[in-house]
Amino acid sequence: MVNMLKRMRKLRELLWIRNGPGAIQLPKEVTKISVEFHKKLIGSQHRGARHFWHDILPRIKYRNPTLPISVIRHADPAGPAYLNIYTSTPTPQTSTTPPPSTTTAPEALNDTPTHTIEIKDLHESEILEALVEKTGAVVLRTPPEEAAEMAEIEEFKERAEVDRVEVREKLMKVRREEELLKLARGEISAQE
Incomplete structure (x- = not known):
């Protein structure tokens, strides 16, 4: 089962269809x-x-x-x-008789x-x-509560993008260090 917080965030993002x-x-x-x-x-x-x-x-x-x-x-x-x-x-009513049926x-x-x-x-x-x-x-x-919720979602997306970049940089640093260690041990050649 997917994390409950992730599911709630995805459902909250559906606010875009109600507002704007x-x-x-x-x-x-x-x-x-x-x-x-x-x-x-x-x-x-x-x-x-x-x-x-x-x-x-x-x-x-x-x-x-x-x-x-x-x-x-x-x-x-x-x-x-x-x-x-x-x-x-x-159609304008020209006669004084009521319409035969009233339907919606x-x-x-x-x-x-x-x-x-x-x-x-x-x-x-x-x-x-x-x-x-x-x-x-x-x-x-847009009601004020939904506007505040939408602003919170946007703030979360911005923070998530910053976190994504940081994690990617850390991962790339770890991979570079592992490749340098393998190269120093002689497990891989310098041309690869």
Whole structure:
């Protein structure tokens, strides 16, 4: 069984999915989000779209679990890069009779997006700003306790990297000394 402290640290690192850029609550009218971009990173045209897909979309999905999100990666490097937002438009009530049934299920998805944002050559933060602007999403702030916990995790990672370098240097020093001893004893030749 893995050390309990190691497991706790790994679980605490999952805070990144709850906080940070992309931790937004989308309105109920948004029924689907679709992202389209090139599947390989050639040049910097699709870099923002790829970073948006990799870093920000998981947070959006975490905060909006019922929202379908589709990612289309095409093979044409000169191809388009779009963020499509599908919304349900509430129909105005013209009659005085109540609706036949009140359900919480989203309406049928439209085939055409309500908003299309060209995301080629945009930074992932600009893409997120455009999404929030078009949908009217609520940006969720990080609670102070989780912010402190995230700072503690970052501090731990920095200390771990310093410790890793020190241990590597000590290990290399020990190996060099062992090789010099073997060379002095004549167990290995100087050419090896």
